[in-house]
Amino acid sequence: MSRFGTLGANLYRGQVSYDFVGKRKIWYSISAIILIVAIGSLLFRGLNLGIEFKGGAEFLVPSSSATINQARDVAVKAGIADPIVTQLGTGALRVQTRPLSLAETNALRTGLGELASVPASDVDAQIVGPSWGADITSKALQALIVFLILVAIFLSVYFEWRMAVAALVALVHDVVITIGIYALTGFEVTPATVVGVLTILGYSLYDTVVVFDKVRENTRGIAGQSRVTYSEAANLALNQTLVRSINTTVVALLPVVSILIVGVWLLGAGTLKDLALALFIGLLAGAYSSLFIATPVLCQLKERDPAMQAVRARVEARNAGRMSGKGSGSLAVMEGDEGGPVDGQDVSGADLAAQVDSDVEAAVRGGGGRNQPKRTTKRKR
Amino acid sequence: MAQQQTPARPGRSLAILALAVIGLIVWAFWPGVPNSPQLGLDLRGGTQVILKPRALNDQTISDQQLQQTVEIIRQRVNGLGVAEAEVSTQGSGNNAAIIVSIPGVSDNGIAESLKQTALLDFRAVEAEAAGSPQPLPTASPSASASGSATAAPSASASASVSASASASQSASASASPSPSATGNGAPVPNLVRAATTTPSPSASATAGPTTTASPSPSASPTTPADALIPPIQSKTNDVALQKKFLELDCSVPGATSGGTPDDPAQWLVTCSQDGKAKYLLQPAFIRGTNVTDASAALPQGGTTYTVNLSFDTEGQKKLAEVSQNIYQLPPPQNQFAIVLDSLVVSSPYFREPILGGTAQIEGSFTQQEAKALANVLKYGALPLTLDLSQSTSISPTLGDDQLKAGIAAGLLGLILVALYLLLYYRALGLVAVFSLVVAGIITYCGFVVLGRTIGFTLTLAGIAGAIVAIGITADSFIVYFERIRDEIRDGRTLRAACDAGWVRARRTILAADFVSLLAAVVLYLLSVGGVRGFAFTLGMTTLIDIAVAFLFTRPVVSVLARNSWFAKGGPMTGLDPQRLGVDSIPTASTTRRRSTSSAGKGA
Numbered sequence: 001m002s003r004f005g006t007l008g009a010n011l012y013r014g015q016v017s018y019d020f021v022g023k024r025k026i027w028y029s030i031s032a033i034i035l036i037v038a039i040g041s042l043l044f045r046g047l048n049l050g051i052e053f054k055g056g057a058e059f060l061v062p063s064s065s066a067t068i069n070q071a072r073d074v075a076v077k078a079g080i081a082d083p084i085v086t087q088l089g090t091g092a093l094r095v096q097t098r099p100l101s102l103a104e105t106n107a108l109r110t111g112l113g114e115l116a117s118v119p120a121s122d123v124d125a126q127i128v129g130p131s132w133g134a135d136i137t138s139k140a141l142q143a144l145i146v147f148l149i150l151v152a153i154f155l156s157v158y159f160e161w162r163m164a165v166a167a168l169v170a171l172v173h174d175v176v177i178t179i180g181i182y183a184l185t186g187f188e189v190t191p192a193t194v195v196g197v198l199t200i201l202g203y204s205l206y207d208t209v210v211v212f213d214k215v216r217e218n219t220r221g222i223a224g225q226s227r228v229t230y231s232e233a234a235n236l237a238l239n240q241t242l243v244r245s246i247n248t249t250v251v252a253l254l255p256v257v258s259i260l261i262v263g264v265w266l267l268g269a270g271t272l273k274d275l276a277l278a279l280f281i282g283l284l285a286g287a288y289s290s291l292f293i294a295t296p297v298l299c300q301l302k303e304r305d306p307a308m309q310a311v312r313a314r315v316e317a318r319n320a321g322r323m324s325g326k327g328s329g330s331l332a333v334m335e336g337d338e339g340g341p342v343d344g345q346d347v348s349g350a351d352l353a354a355q356v357d358s359d360v361e362a363a364v365r366g367g368g369g370r371n372q373p374k375r376t377t378k379r380k381r
Numbered sequence: 382m383a384q385q386q387t388p389a390r391p392g393r394s395l396a397i398l399a400l401a402v403i404g405l406i407v408w409a410f411w412p413g414v415p416n417s418p419q420l421g422l423d424l425r426g427g428t429q430v431i432l433k434p435r436a437l438n439d440q441t442i443s444d445q446q447l448q449q450t451v452e453i454i455r456q457r458v459n460g461l462g463v464a465e466a467e468v469s470t471q472g473s474g475n476n477a478a479i480i481v482s483i484p485g486v487s488d489n490g491i492a493e494s495l496k497q498t499a500l501l502d503f504r505a506v507e508a509e510a511a512g513s514p515q516p517l518p519t520a521s522p523s524a525s526a527s528g529s530a531t532a533a534p535s536a537s538a539s540a541s542v543s544a545s546a547s548a549s550q551s552a553s554a555s556a557s558p559s560p561s562a563t564g565n566g567a568p569v570p571n572l573v574r575a576a577t578t579t580p581s582p583s584a585s586a587t588a589g590p591t592t593t594a595s596p597s598p599s600a601s602p603t604t605p606a607d608a609l610i611p612p613i614q615s616k617t618n619d620v621a622l623q624k625k626f627l628e629l630d631c632s633v634p635g636a637t638s639g640g641t642p643d644d645p646a647q648w649l650v651t652c653s654q655d656g657k658a659k660y661l662l663q664p665a666f667i668r669g670t671n672v673t674d675a676s677a678a679l680p681q682g683g684t685t686y687t688v689n690l691s692f693d694t695e696g697q698k699k700l701a702e703v704s705q706n707i708y709q710l711p712p713p714q715n716q717f718a719i720v721l722d723s724l725v726v727s728s729p730y731f732r733e734p735i736l737g738g739t740a741q742i743e744g745s746f747t748q749q750e751a752k753a754l755a756n757v758l759k760y761g762a763l764p765l766t767l768d769l770s771q772s773t774s775i776s777p778t779l780g781d782d783q784l785k786a787g788i789a790a791g792l793l794g795l796i797l798v799a800l801y802l803l804l805y806y807r808a809l810g811l812v813a814v815f816s817l818v819v820a821g822i823i824t825y826c827g828f829v830v831l832g833r834t835i836g837f838t839l840t841l842a843g844i845a846g847a848i849v850a851i852g853i854t855a856d857s858f859i860v861y862f863e864r865i866r867d868e869i870r871d872g873r874t875l876r877a878a879c880d881a882g883w884v885r886a887r888r889t890i891l892a893a894d895f896v897s898l899l900a901a902v903v904l905y906l907l908s909v910g911g912v913r914g915f916a917f918t919l920g921m922t923t924l925i926d927i928a929v930a931f932l933f934t935r936p937v938v939s940v941l942a943r944n945s946w947f948a949k950g951g952p953m954t955g956l957d958p959q960r961l962g963v964d965s966i967p968t969a970s971t972t973r974r975r976s977t978s979s980a981g982k983g984a
Contacts, residue, residue, distance in 0.1 A: 255794030
């Protein structure tokens, strides 16, 4: 059990089980705190919007011996007050100014080129009208709403409406946290950031869909038995997909991290860095939420369902019966579970795993009626 | 169970994929066509200008207005003489945006010249001639490619202006029919006024000191025609100007691109828009602003369309004066030219003095031609006001850096993911790595082919999309592999586990990829600029992921499962029983002993 590899097996059998669903209050509290900080930062600090959103001009002077102050002087001499000059990791200078006229742009470009001893055409320039960022934002919001509606429909059809609600709660959670972190840290928000945030939508849901697929599999036919509650079955599903979730997150993060590293090292700033940073934050939030938020919310919704409440009541009655030492022979046996007598232990995670597993078996084979040696799977090792 | 649904025929799937990939590679690397992806401006340097059209008084922008605007801008962009410049629109109505991409030129000044209002002049014609030097009888067959070898006379040749409707034959057979479809022995056109030209290398190259040439050297290395060709102008009709008129070759690329504003107070030598005729023109007598209205109309009983024009007071006065002065002159001096952005749109002649302030241009116009001309006259200025939304110019150096950074990031990401997969899944990881490589090959070929067929351009955001997709693609394999391991933990044989695991993983992969695809499609349809490139690659790689998982990963794992070394699950297979937490991976025989039903299915 010391090795990560065997952990997967133990998680699968339920021999090691993290109570994601039961301890939801803890996770909800953690998320609530993060969300409050995020929304608070957003309200009180606001976002550090790039010139794409405010309108303005940006110049990129190739790496040279020119200093920040020299570049600032060039701008001020050209009659442009308060330029923002930053030095990028690559040594290049970035000069941001208020919106400029064409003449001012050309003058500044020439001046900066002379400063760095390069032709003016090597100074990259970008002029952005104030409407550009607004356009991008409204388009992004439009895309967000359309996407949410479509995804809600898809998830409702493919799974059920409760899963759609839970997935969307997790999604909003991720996006709000990501935006909040931007507000908190003051990272610059550019159109590339917006793209990154929109991509998180797809990613976060991707992860949730995989987990929910397992949850659905584990809970198939759950209404007809009395051994596990919905929450227990769902929690097992989470544990069973935990290794996959971790691996997925690692594998998704590796390329993003490499974009981030390369973007910062080789380019200093720009599309790659902005995009990767948003993705990095969003992916972490997404991995967290599909484990700690999506499924617990789903379970809460599910447990309100009368059918699931009935299951819970039966399970509790059964457990109470066990506690009082009545043994297990008199228990109702669910469909497809015509196996031998249950051994006398408490319902452990391992037992649960075997139980859920045989349910699945039954479902996959198209219902009960076949003799299955489900206990063969239960080996102690 | 699994076998019932998917009879394991790994050979067939692999063959299909191999054929498809080979076909794609051949298509992508076919000799004689571009074999690398079409790069966006941010990767090779250039200027991108995004303009937002705005109608006066906040009216809704009609498609026609937008189209007209785009046409004018396209003409101006072509005037820059840059190869592969592109003008496209996104959205419609008041949300429309016009995107101008000019590769190789890093100059924000372009934005200004693009959004300025068009210049429309009426100039009296001093001389007119066929647009290009006449090919000798031994002319090369390429003459047919010059565009001047069509038999139909241009609209400008047969148009006349009158105050009343009346059909008349054109007196100036200017744009001569030169039916040289075969390309050899093209007859010399019947009207070759001053056609003793020798081919000059470039119209602008001969600009003399008397012209108002504004030198605009271009740093771009692409073609010599890169520079804005300045209008050939002079204050008087001097010898130098006439010489330039003689030398002007309208078939030279760039000569008919116009786009540069001319000085209305000076004489002008220029081509017709279609390059079939060239003109020596007097200073403008009416400006576009003098035109109050223009419309296409079908006269009663007529079969061809005319364009009706009305002018403001100043325009009326000038028109009356000029038409009275020149209508009796011999052709082409009884003609006037409608000049848009320094190019002649039409050059009708006056049949009579126009005194009433409304004129009618006749000619054998189709409805479309008449409408187009009326639009030009009416909108002389752009039909819409253009706001500069964004102008980005990126030097080729930075573009190159960005490309390198993108490739470096992609490789680094791929290597890291491959290492992780190998470390965790061992032999299975190797399958995953090969799957990634196959996906990578398909993606690259896809970029090349799509660049050639639908003009897909790869931008930095697109590269980022592809890199991010490595994660999504690898995830499909992880889902599948974890399923296989789960099935083995359930006591299945390796082969049974591979099949049963696939049935379950397949559903998950499809559902999850569908969500990804949905995000990509929504992003693509509702976004502008770089966002689109990102969404497109993301969507494309998602589809490739599905194809690779179904046609490569799954069959290869099937084949491996039949391998005895692999089926035993040694530490290097990624299916180490110890790590999976089972005693050993059951073989078909041990399973049979335990359970007949399981083994029956597994075999």
